[in-house]
Amino acid sequence: MSTTTEFDTIAAVATPPGEGGISIIRVSGEDAISIVEKVYRGKDLAKVASHTINYGHIIEPKTKDEVDEVMVSVMRAPKTYTKEDVVEVNCHGGLVATNEILQLILSNGARMAEPGEFTKRAFLNGRLDLSQAEAVMDLIRAKTDKSMKVALNQLDGSLSRLIKNLRQDILEVLAQVEVNIDYPEYDDVETLTTKLLREKATEVRQSIERLLKTAKQGKVLRDGLATAIVGRPNVGKSSLLNHLLHEDKAIVTDVAGTTRDVIEEFVNVRGVPLKLVDTAGIRDTEDKVEKIGVERSRKAINTADLVLVVINASEPLTDEDRNLLDITDDDKRLIILNKTDLERKVSNEDLADWAKPEDIIGTSVLTNQGLDQLEERIASLFFDEGIESNQNSVMVTNARHIGLLNQANDALGDVLHGIAAGMPVDLVQIDMTRCWNLLGEITGDSYQDELLDQLFSQFCVGK
């Protein structure tokens, strides 16, 4: 039986997908406020006045890591679009952050909204009149086919197979528990102990956690490998970016500090989707506008999957260069010795402490020297050494799937917790069944009768 219902709290991205600007994630339903509260740090949303906007951060509730800086609007029923409690999270746009926030909200109790569902609720709760209602019917009708297709496309064959296998594993366990309950005197059916159940739950949990790890890799393929280009002012970062983009996007001048905004661009480098983040030069600055840029560069380094450190080969290494190399030491990093067309003041050996020889690449953006080598190195890093990606594994990329997997994972956590607390097997099994149902929602087959079919085909029971 599907656990999704008409009255769940639902969530979806309310703004059209795309880069830049601001994204809004809308959450509607009885638990909207309490769910967002779980992933929000700032004022207590349960207590803020209705129809207010509140500044704060979205956090990953377990690790307390900050995910994004956000503004959260809280609108209490009934004066809202859906006539239910509505919370809107305004975040920094960009697929990555938006999806991450949505996933967190889905993992914490909301369900992904169906197409047109906010509007449908508005209608069901008496917010719309008949003509608007007709429009809603059309919307649902039109979007049903499309969304079904989309959902099917999102469900990659190998993922679906994997989930089905997991469900079958769980089903066999469930059938055994059930048969123990309904036929307690049949001694030829092995009694499923909590020990066996724990082993099974742990096993399934490992698979789900592996899958959830791929969620990040999937994200890379879809959203690009976040790549930060950093370096002192005027070492040629913008020129490098322009080269990779094959167009003039960033403002390039000889005056240090003219690239003030973080520009995000997608570029395909030999099959690797890079999301390039050109940054304002990293340096101590008193300039107010510039300072924001510098802070954001530091942030860019922190969130980047790959950092390209650009150093001016025609000037000796400065403290700033060294500082930059030090703070990027733990990152996946390539060092680009630019301006090799000029007299070299920095040799590859000078950088040996910071990087392997193949990760130090001499270039001249001006004369196009070394740029092929750079692109090749990026591709080999991604494909051969695998920056957060593994082409052969099953990947989860869909926010709804990730949300369900997270919930399934939590259910297994409850199974293990119950076993540790000494609960009898038939109680612990309730959470195991929940996990099975949640996984079924991913593949679209949650059907109670499966269990009975399994039970009667697996065991010979009956009077």
Place this chain on the structure above:
Amino acid sequence: MTGVKAYSGEEYDVIVVGAGHAGSEAALAAARMGNKTLLMTINLDMVAFMPCNPSVGGPAKGIVVREIDALGGEMGRNIDKTYVQMRMLNTGKGPAVRALRAQADKHAYHAEMKNTIENEPNLTLRQGIVDELIVEDGECRGVITNTGAKYHAKAVVVSSGTAARGKIIIGELMYSSGPNNSQPAMKLSENLKDLGLNLVRFKTGTPPRVDGTTINYDETEEQPGDEDVNHFSFESSDEDYLSLKNQLSCWLTYTNETTHKIIRDNLDRAPMFSGVIEGVGPRYCPSIEDKIVRFADKKRHQLFLEPEGRHTKEWYVQGLSTSMPEEIQQKILHSIKGLENAEMMRPGYAIEYDVVSPYQLKPTLETKLIKNLYTAGQTNGTSGYEEAAGQGLIAGINAGLRALDKGQFTLKRSEAYIGVMIDDLVTKGTNEPYRLLTSRAEYRLILRHDNADMRLTEKGYDLGLISDDRLAKFEAKKQAVETELERLNSVRVKPSAEVNAFVESHNEKALKDGVLAAEFLRRPLVSYNDLLKFIPASAEPLDRRVVEQVEVRIKYAGYIKKAEANVARMKKMEDKKIPDRIDYDAIDGLATEAHQKLNKIRPVTIAQATRISGVNPADIAILTVYIEQGKIAKIAN
């Protein structure tokens, strides 16, 4: 009708056709609600007869018996008066799946129920075969018997069981018969078909019975009853419990390779496989030949030898249901340890019978097609005495309410196993005889045997089936539970040496600070009685049933709370009613399959609609919008 002259019989409020386990409950309920009721049976000596296993209860079923009792039904009281063995199953598991089962003296069970029915004011028990229903203007108004009597009534319950065009099969032998060689009802089925109801054919079976004096018990294992007191009825008194020495034991033995060879060698004579049997049999109650074929690698199958009563030598061989020829049945029996010299008293047989496909019923068990006509029990495709009795009670209540011109009564899936069963039947239908299993209930932690009275007594009272006296006792119990729960949530267990010695002897962490008694009780190995050693006793000594409630509600509070949250979530959908006369053809955009299924099943609530396979969330969305639209625009539907 040839030769038989019709005559006008008496008028009744409610007529029940068939006096098996469904019919007995239906008739008693209707009569107790104040309706002048007629109970018709083909044979007065087969009222509440047990044609198959001599037992009542077990997993899920035992909970149904308690539910029947809490609603004012008879089954629980009747078995408590006539059991020969009582046993609580699944004691090592959680509270939701513990199940009481009794071995019945099947003759005493029948006699006791018949006596109760005979002594019920308002209720007339009469022998006769109902051939036809009186149906006018789409309403059922009575029945016509084969003796020509026309009885009129405001509502009719049909619970004809396997008598409905019953056919017994033993090997090559085949003949029309009701259960246990009783007379079958041949005409009623035809009449139901003519009235437009869709009938299907099901099959069930029963094992041979043997003379208990010819069993060699030394070759078998004893399965005694329980020393600990337990009854089905919340009204039965602990003092009446049979001591172990007054209970009868069952005995366990096994089939073996020889048995299996005999069966395999004679499969060509097995009606199950020769194509003779067309009815669909239950998977959970397979015949022995079915087990051997489907689970070919199993070396042995368990068989339980069960006494059929105190004053008979007949023993029931549970696990050996078969329709093999009599000769083969004997060989099978003699191949089994302990039964080498057993004398077969009755052969096992398969029986085919007619079933009213249950999708044609409302959750009240009234047929959608014919007003005031209700069906219950095996007629609706279920199997088992308890399932039958549960439906009989609901059908009888609703027929009674109809006769009284009152609103109908249903139970939700979150209220009772009876609710789960009826919802399954009318929403999903069934393509094999339906048996209740704990796994069918999504809220089984709420549907426990220990709290059946908490769930249903008040409903029974409102229906007029529970006396004032019983309600008062129930309320006292409820109060006692609440008081003790409150107390345990305020009294503290101190970390004394005594307490910690106890805790450590159970391999648990010692207490550093005092804890609430309730919290202490939550530890898996601490029982209520253990707890009492460390806190003052309650003001008055508590009844064991009160203690059971307190213990379960404290120990499993976390899980119960979760289940209750799920129920609350579902409740909103349960509350969304679908208008009776909704025209699914007028709704654009429903998927074809959903459209067909909705039209066929005609769910009563949105929640029920979501449970229909093939109706997906988008269809539900369109349906809810459509219903709401009707409300706003006042569209005639």
